[in-house]
Amino acid sequence: MTATTIERRLPKFGGFTLGMIALELRRLVRNKRTVIFSIVMPPAFFLIFGTSGDYRTERIGDGNATAYVLISMAVYGAMLATTSGGAMVSIERAAGWSRQLRLTPLKPAAYVAIKLTLAMIIGLVSVVVVNVVGAFFGADLPVGEWIACAVLAWVCALVFAAFGLFMGYLLPSENVMQILGPALGILSFAGGLFVPLDTLGHTFATIAKFTPVYGVGELARYPVTQSGHLWQAVLNVVVWTLVFAFGAMWRFRRDTARV
Amino acid sequence: MTLTAATDLAAAGTGQQAVNLDGVVKRFGTVTAVNGIDLRIRPGEVVALLGPNGAGKTTTVDMLLGLSQPTSGTVQVYGRAPQEAVALGLVSAVMQTGGLLKDYTVEETVRLTAVLFGKPRAAVGVALKRAGIADIADRLVGKCSGGQQQRLRFAMALLPDPELLILDEPTTGMDVGGRREFWDAIREDAERGRTVIFATHYLEEADAYADRVVLVRRGSIVADGTASEVKALAAGRTVRATLPDPERLDLTAIPGVETSEIRGDSLYLHGRDTDAIARYLLNQTDARDLEITSRNLEDAFLTLTADEETPA
Known part of the structure; x- marks a missing residue:
């Protein structure tokens, strides 16, 4: 073997590396829109809508109304964060970066896994930030339930990581979050995240149960409210996860097909 | 093994x-x-x-x-x-356009490529230097000129060696300047x-x-x-001639013809000894209206690569 011979081998895990996650995370944080959507807006909304005097004294389940709003905002933040994480693929496709990556050993499945990981990391940051702000501004909840709610808000946001990915492959736009941000706002109203469903009237409340935000919100609040709709909520989350995941897979396969 | x-x-x-x-x-x-x-x-x-x-x-x-x-x-x-x-x-490539993310720095873009190919951090500096962009390593890709971006693509392509x-x-x-610098780096x-x-x-x-x-x-x-x-x-030069049914002519019989083209009644024969071609056409065929034109490199390229007006 000559000295000039280079040993060439394929990377492990199809190119899924901590090094790439670290670099991508750095880039994600550099994007001001992402930071505002996922880290600034949710705590700001919490402070505006959840911290009035009445809310601090009003009890809902084991906590006060402020805590109830806090959980909703944690869900909202995690949702925005994971959606924008997933939707990164749209910018990358528009820039021709996805094509550039095909000139590396990175496997498409590893790329998607990295995007999902990033979405969940930024989702986690969002949930933690909202909850820390909540702890300083009057949210009152037993610690065990508090943690359970935060973890549920985060884990269930996987639905929206899949949603973001699906939309990212579907919409070849540089500003996909300008569409998805308001869309998530509407879905949040529709799913009873901002306003309790029983204030919306019977018909609307029934429709609401089929929208994707409903299940996540209901599940994340379950430790506090012990709501009777647990199985509906679980079913909602599972079905929407499958819908978005299959949608993302469908577009992803089309995108990476070598014609 | x-x-x-x-x-x-x-x-x-x-x-x-x-x-x-x-x-x-x-x-x-x-x-x-x-x-x-x-x-x-x-x-x-x-x-x-x-x-x-x-x-x-x-x-x-x-x-x-x-x-x-x-x-x-x-x-x-x-x-x-x-x-x-x-x-x-x-094999690696420098593509025509695209393929870069604006909110990465030059160095980060190359580092990401290094991570993907499992190359050590030291390889990043070497690639940046060889592509002549070590001095703009910390610049955001979105702030780089077209030439700088192209050299960044070159640095990425160099990474897997x-x-x-x-x-x-x-x-x-x-x-022109950017083009020459780029080719100097490639040639080296x-x-x-x-x-x-x-x-x-x-x-x-x-x-x-x-x-x-x-x-x-x-x-x-x-x-x-x-x-x-x-x-x-x-x-060489080109002999153009008009003759009926040029397709019927056995072009291989004509001395010195290197390339040929038929457009309707017109026959274009290219070769170095165009006098011999002209002599043959006049003596052995019904060709008339002969024209002899010389062509430069650009013409040769155009003639060789241009689309026919009426594709067969």
Whole structure:
């Protein structure tokens, strides 16, 4: 073997590396829109809508109304964060970066896994930030339930990581979050995240149960409210996860097909 | 000993082709972009794929990189399927446009490439330096000029230390200075023995930087030789003549004809000894209205690569 011979081998895990996650995370944080959507807006909304005097004294389940709003905002933040994480693929496709990556050993499945990981990391940051702000501004909840709610808000946001990915492959736009941000706002109203469903009237409340935000919100609040709709909520989350995941897979396969 | 890429590569020095295209055809619906290309490139050659826009250069490059697959025929790069060769870093490319993210810095972009190819951090600095962009390492890609971005693509392509480097219209949109700097960097690199294939529609680039020029026209190779051979091809003159049914003429019987073309009643014969061609036409055929024109390199290129007005 000559000295000039280079040993060439394929990377492990199809190119899924901590090094790439670290670099991508750095880039994600550099994007001001992402930071505002996922880290600034949710705590700001919490402070505006959840911290009035009445809310601090009003009890809902084991906590006060402020805590109830806090959980909703944690869900909202995690949702925005994971959606924008997933939707990164749209910018990358528009820039021709996805094509550039095909000139590396990175496997498409590893790329998607990295995007999902990033979405969940930024989702986690969002949930933690909202909850820390909540702890300083009057949210009152037993610690065990508090943690359970935060973890549920985060884990269930996987639905929206899949949603973001699906939309990212579907919409070849540089500003996909300008569409998805308001869309998530509407879905949040529709799913009873901002306003309790029983204030919306019977018909609307029934429709609401089929929208994707409903299940996540209901599940994340379950430790506090012990709501009777647990199985509906679980079913909602599972079905929407499958819908978005299959949608993302469908577009992803089309995108990476070598014609 | 297990069979690794390295052992295969040892064979690369012992007669293996860098590129082997065998009867490659690529159709998009009813459009035939590449129409039967056979091409073998030896390790260490610097080859220009020269042709006008739409000749099938980029389609060929895409197939070499495994970005698309031929409709028929086979493509091999260092004896492997292109996708595999790309994943192993045997072949890399500088693409025409795109492929960069604005909110990465120059250094981060190259570092990401290093991470993907499993190269050490030190390789990043080397690649930046060789591409001549070490001084702008911390600049955001979005703030780089077109030429700087192109050198960044070059740095990324250098990272896996490929056996074969493919450049697709690498200097499109660059000014003269940027173009020269870019080619200086490429030339310096090619002197280390790397195989280079570059697609271009700039004749002077092919002339200045390639050992071998492959002229492509409408998806087929119309000329293949050293730059000086192509120049010799262009050194001759053209005899134009009018005659009825030029198709019936046995062109091989005419002395000195190198290329020919028939347009309706007009016959265009190209060769170095145009007097002999003219003499033959006047004495042996019904040809009339003879015109003899000389052509320069540019004309030769255009004649060889231009689309016929009425495709057969």
